[in-house]
Amino acid sequence: MSKQKQIGMLLLLASFALVAISCSVASNKEPFFGKTVPPERNIFRYVTGDEPESLDPAISNGQPEARIYMALYDGLVEYHPKTMEPEPALAERWKPNNDSSEFKFYLRRNGRWSNGDPITANDFVYSFRRALTKETASRNAYLAYYIKYAQPFNEQKVFVRDPQTGQFLNAKDFDETTPAEPLAGSPLDSTANAEYSEPDVHLEGRPESEFHKQMHTPLRLTLPGDAKGRTKALDANPKLKAAVAGKEFVPIKAEDIGVEAIDDYTLRISLVQPGPFFVGLLAHQVFRIVPRKVVEKYGSAWTQPQHIVTCGPFKVKTWQPYDKLVVERDPMYWDAATVKLDEIHFYPMSDNPTIMNLYKVGEVDAVLNHTVPNAWLEVVRVKQDYMDGSEAAINYVLINTTQPPMNDVRVRKAFNYSIDKEAWAKWRKIVKPLTAFTPSGIFKDYPQPQGDQFNPEEGRRLLGEAGFPVIKKPDGSYSCPKFPVDQVEYIYNTQESNKAMAEWMQAQWKQNLGITVNLRNMEWRTFLNVRAKLEYKGFSRGAWGADYMDPFTFLSLFYTGGENGTGWVDPKYVAMLDEANRMLDPKKRYELLAKAEKFLIDAQPMIPIDTAATNWVKKPYVKGMYPNAGSLFPWKYVYIERDPAKWDYGVPDMTAD
Amino acid sequence: MTPDPDLIHASPETAITEGEYVRGTSLWRDAWRRLLKNKLAVFGLVVVTLITLSSLIGPTVIKRATGYTPDYIPTSDTRLIRSFPPFTGPDGQFSWTHPMGTDNAGRDQLARVLQGGQISLFVGIISTLVSLLIGVSYGAIAGYVGGRVDNIMMRVVDVLYSLPYVIVVIVLLSMFRSQTARGQLILLFIALGSVSWLTMARIVRGQVLSLKNQEFVMAAKATGVSTPRIIFRHLVPNTLGPVIVYATLTVPQIMLTEAFLSFLGFGVQAPLASWGSLASDGIQNIAIFPWQLIFPGVTMALTLFSLNFLGDGLRDALDPQMRTT
Numbered sequence: 001m002s003k004q005k006q007i008g009m010l011l012l013l014a015s016f017a018l019v020a021i022s023c024s025v026a027s028n029k030e031p032f033f034g035k036t037v038p039p040e041r042n043i044f045r046y047v048t049g050d051e052p053e054s055l056d057p058a059i060s061n062g063q064p065e066a067r068i069y070m071a072l073y074d075g076l077v078e079y080h081p082k083t084m085e086p087e088p089a090l091a092e093r094w095k096p097n098n099d100s101s102e103f104k105f106y107l108r109r110n111g112r113w114s115n116g117d118p119i120t121a122n123d124f125v126y127s128f129r130r131a132l133t134k135e136t137a138s139r140n141a142y143l144a145y146y147i148k149y150a151q152p153f154n155e156q157k158v159f160v161r162d163p164q165t166g167q168f169l170n171a172k173d174f175d176e177t178t179p180a181e182p183l184a185g186s187p188l189d190s191t192a193n194a195e196y197s198e199p200d201v202h203l204e205g206r207p208e209s210e211f212h213k214q215m216h217t218p219l220r221l222t223l224p225g226d227a228k229g230r231t232k233a234l235d236a237n238p239k240l241k242a243a244v245a246g247k248e249f250v251p252i253k254a255e256d257i258g259v260e261a262i263d264d265y266t267l268r269i270s271l272v273q274p275g276p277f278f279v280g281l282l283a284h285q286v287f288r289i290v291p292r293k294v295v296e297k298y299g300s301a302w303t304q305p306q307h308i309v310t311c312g313p314f315k316v317k318t319w320q321p322y323d324k325l326v327v328e329r330d331p332m333y334w335d336a337a338t339v340k341l342d343e344i345h346f347y348p349m350s351d352n353p354t355i356m357n358l359y360k361v362g363e364v365d366a367v368l369n370h371t372v373p374n375a376w377l378e379v380v381r382v383k384q385d386y387m388d389g390s391e392a393a394i395n396y397v398l399i400n401t402t403q404p405p406m407n408d409v410r411v412r413k414a415f416n417y418s419i420d421k422e423a424w425a426k427w428r429k430i431v432k433p434l435t436a437f438t439p440s441g442i443f444k445d446y447p448q449p450q451g452d453q454f455n456p457e458e459g460r461r462l463l464g465e466a467g468f469p470v471i472k473k474p475d476g477s478y479s480c481p482k483f484p485v486d487q488v489e490y491i492y493n494t495q496e497s498n499k500a501m502a503e504w505m506q507a508q509w510k511q512n513l514g515i516t517v518n519l520r521n522m523e524w525r526t527f528l529n530v531r532a533k534l535e536y537k538g539f540s541r542g543a544w545g546a547d548y549m550d551p552f553t554f555l556s557l558f559y560t561g562g563e564n565g566t567g568w569v570d571p572k573y574v575a576m577l578d579e580a581n582r583m584l585d586p587k588k589r590y591e592l593l594a595k596a597e598k599f600l601i602d603a604q605p606m607i608p609i610d611t612a613a614t615n616w617v618k619k620p621y622v623k624g625m626y627p628n629a630g631s632l633f634p635w636k637y638v639y640i641e642r643d644p645a646k647w648d649y650g651v652p653d654m655t656a657d
Numbered sequence: 658m659t660p661d662p663d664l665i666h667a668s669p670e671t672a673i674t675e676g677e678y679v680r681g682t683s684l685w686r687d688a689w690r691r692l693l694k695n696k697l698a699v700f701g702l703v704v705v706t707l708i709t710l711s712s713l714i715g716p717t718v719i720k721r722a723t724g725y726t727p728d729y730i731p732t733s734d735t736r737l738i739r740s741f742p743p744f745t746g747p748d749g750q751f752s753w754t755h756p757m758g759t760d761n762a763g764r765d766q767l768a769r770v771l772q773g774g775q776i777s778l779f780v781g782i783i784s785t786l787v788s789l790l791i792g793v794s795y796g797a798i799a800g801y802v803g804g805r806v807d808n809i810m811m812r813v814v815d816v817l818y819s820l821p822y823v824i825v826v827i828v829l830l831s832m833f834r835s836q837t838a839r840g841q842l843i844l845l846f847i848a849l850g851s852v853s854w855l856t857m858a859r860i861v862r863g864q865v866l867s868l869k870n871q872e873f874v875m876a877a878k879a880t881g882v883s884t885p886r887i888i889f890r891h892l893v894p895n896t897l898g899p900v901i902v903y904a905t906l907t908v909p910q911i912m913l914t915e916a917f918l919s920f921l922g923f924g925v926q927a928p929l930a931s932w933g934s935l936a937s938d939g940i941q942n943i944a945i946f947p948w949q950l951i952f953p954g955v956t957m958a959l960t961l962f963s964l965n966f967l968g969d970g971l972r973d974a975l976d977p978q979m980r981t982t
Contacts, residue, residue: 353944375740375761375942423732427739427762486837494922496941503927504762507730510928518837519927 033383034360038621038640042342045364047355051322051348055303057288058131061139066285068346071314071327071635073288076105081634082626082654084549086280090119100276107265112332113291114315121261127289129254140286143547146278148215148258148270152222158249159220169221174240211260215270274581277550284547313339313636322348340639359617366618369631377429384649385617389627392442392546393612394434397539401605402567406538410466412604417452417459418512421609424504430613436601438551439611442629446551446590449598456512470514478514488538489518493527498541531565546630551593558600568605620647626654691974698970701963708960712774723754725765727772728928738763740946757952769930770953776931780845781912785904787850792857797888800865814855822852830923838926849911860903864896898975905968909961932957
């Protein structure tokens with residue numbers, strides 16, 4: 001072959017390759033993305049995300065694990081498959097007191113573990129106490145902090161008792177900011193609300209327990225359990241120090257937490273604050289129950305397939321770490337008749353193109369949320385198996401408000417004004433632009449406040465006002481020479497979509513303010529640490545998904561200054577939230593929450609960017625699975641439909657039945 | 658040579674060339690002539706020159722012509738925030754605006770590739786200079802001083818050789834993190850340069866060993882020239898041939914390492930781009946937008962090929978003894 005021929009061949013080969021690549025993705029006319037042949041048996045194959053950290057529901061806070069826990073464990077309530085509102089599970093019904101600070105749950109009597117043992121209220125008491133024990137190292141313990149004394153117990157704090165009188169010191173005597181207590185002033189049985197007037201037939205005539213009386217005494221003072229932390233707390237408050245002198249410290253025990261088994265099938269939970277949202281929270285994995293006998297016998301090895309005992313619609317069949325987890329229908333489950341699938345195969349996987357390719361060739365029947373890469377959307381989004389839907393999750397940018405120049409609210413606002421969120425949403429294709437701190441269109445009847453719209457002139461003006469004038473250069477671009485660029489950066493955890501978002505924000509600030517913010521990526525765990533400890537300067541990527549279907553799950557992020565990653569905390573904001581939560585009228589409560597949210601977005605400790613989208617695909621023959629706002633699926637309703645006429649063509653109807 | 662009698666008075670110019678005047682030729686001139694005979698080397702030279710020039714002036718020209726800078730994301734017209742295939746406008750018709758298409762966010766790919774070229778060539782050349790500086794001085798000193806000093810210095814090189822250098826660079830880059838994209842770039846020069854001087858040091862040492870006993874060095878010694886002056890004035894210039902050859906081959910090697918590091922996310926930081934980071938972005942979307950990988954990839958491959966051809970040609974030209982033909 002001559003040289004020219006060789007080159008000709010090369011070019012030919014290259015063009016073949018190009019044609020092949022472009023053909024493989026060319027928008028064909030198929031209604032679905034890839035094969036649509038149902039599996040032979042009633043087996044559902046699902047990619048749920050990374051390898052599960054543990055099969056112990058108390059441990060992990062990831063969504064991948066949450067979906068597995070939903071197959072294996074049951075709680076008092078379960079998420080509704082469409083609306084995510086709580087629906088009865090092991091609790092048949094429940095009853096709040098008149099300010100929603102105490103709940104009574106009536107358990108069903110046919111609840112059984114997978115080994116046949118009956119499920120009683122004591123299982124809940126044990127599981128909640130275990131989840132809150134420091135040694136369990138639950139990442140979700142904070143969700144249970146609404147329960148009375150749960151937080152100080154989890155933080156291993158102590159009560160203060162007078163050795164002479166045996167009286168405990170009360171919190172409100174030493175801290176003016178402690179909100180008014182719901183339980184202390186209320187009568188013991190205040191559930192006589194008209195709406196919930198069903199009498200407790202089986203409890204009538206029984207004396208009130210000592211424990212319950214104690215729950216209605218004023219909130220006790222708690223101090224750090226270690227001597228060093230205690231000294232620090234006492235030194236900060238001389239009045240406290242004087243009062244504590246000569247008193248003894250009593251470590252808070254698991255038995256002090258506000259959870260009580262009134263009898264085998266009645267459970268009472270006492271909260272530290274009014275929690276109208278609390279029942280919705282109980283479907284969360286941290287409130288799902290674990291078998292006491294097995295846990296105590298095998299210790300941390302209890303989740304191994306040969307030991308594990310579960311209580312959900314499915315039980316573990318085989319588990320090959322990093323390969324697959326197979327769960328099968330559990331005949332002991334109280335609602336076994338509803339369960340339609342024989343098995344679910346969970347595949348741990350995290351590379352999105354790989355997952356999509358597996359889906360395309362029909363190796364899996366559905367994939368987890370956020371799986372379709374942005375570039376693929378143009379092809380996949382038009383297909384009828386694409387599951388689009390608003391997610392109860394938001395993307396935002398956190399600001400470290402403790403350091404200059406970002407401690408100036410004008411600078412923070414300038415950066416917010418100069419991001420064109422509409423354009424961002426257009427590019428991201430599926431998300432919705434966001435100016436507030438709760439996702440748009442998720443919470444029905446919630447009067448979500450509006451924040452500032454895109455307005456770069458205003459941004460430049462504010463920045464100038466703060467002492468960093470923005471200069472327009474002759475070629476039309478901007479520059480801000482006085483701004484200390486080395487004092488800000490944008491950190492994000494390493495992932496393609498986060499990088500795209502970071503570069504987008506960087507370009508916006510450069511184009512509109514003339515400030516080039518340096519980007520820094522880091523590994524997930526490092527990132528969480530750096531953010532929580534405020535070891536970054538300027539900006540950090542933030543994303544939050546709802547733990548329960550209530551705006552408070554977002555607004556409570558700024559309830560304490562501790563973990564929100566911005567250093568911003570305002571007692572006024574906390575008071576506004578408390579006031580809202582004490583409202584019994586849901587409408588009034590929402591209005592007050594919205595007022596607090598407006599206060600938050602005006603302070604601008606973060607820059608809201610978008611309401612996320614669920615963004616996943618499922619085969620049309622998978623029925624009973626809906627793109628709900630939390631991407632959590634009660635598996636007992638899912639089934640394989642073999643008749644193409646009954647398949648889902650497009651997103652299934654999401655209106656609650 | 659017998660002059661043609663008819664031409665003797667043809668013109669004054671020929672009169673000058675008359676006689677036994679032979680124009681002298683230097684080593685460099687010879688090498689240049691030999692280089693020009695090597696077709697592949699000339700091809701390499703032309704391509705490298707072209708890419709260097711277009712990288713230098715390209716981004717400015719594009720900004721003048723279309724208004725796109727390498728990091729400009731259009732947001733005023735939201736139709737433009739998507740990935741366009743080469744030569745396509747928002748209406749799907751032929752357009753000159755983006756000859757290489759755009760990337761995911763709608764940034765002009767040509768401007769990015771050319772800016773990537775700037776960075777890649779810059780990193781390649783500067784890091785090579787750093788490695789030259791260290792390697793040549795180190796090798797020359799070891800070779801000339803000799804004895805125990807030589808022994809120790811070369812064992813140090815052996816030890817450094819045994820370290821996996823990509824990992825060393827990654828460790829260096831993540832330990833000394835810079836706050837700005839520019840600082841990161843400087844760090845990259847230093848990190849890459851400081852690990853790629855080892856072979857250079859060996860080559861120079863070998864050359865110096867063979868040169869140091871020659872007469873001109875003895876003469877310099879005899880007239881009392883100081884040691885540093887002998888090394889840098891008399892010895893180093895004589896090692897230039899092999900040094901240049903090796904340096905030319907080091908540039909593509911470093912560019913490749915830089916691309917590799919940027920691909921992993923350790924190299925240049927956004928908004929700057931290099932061919933490696935462009936390829937890394939492109940490979941995410943290879944199934945949907947293949948041009949995002951093809952253009953930076955082909956440009957990089959072409960440049961590396963050309964630099965290697967040029968290096969080979971230079972070696973043949975500067976070191977006639979090694980020539981195979």
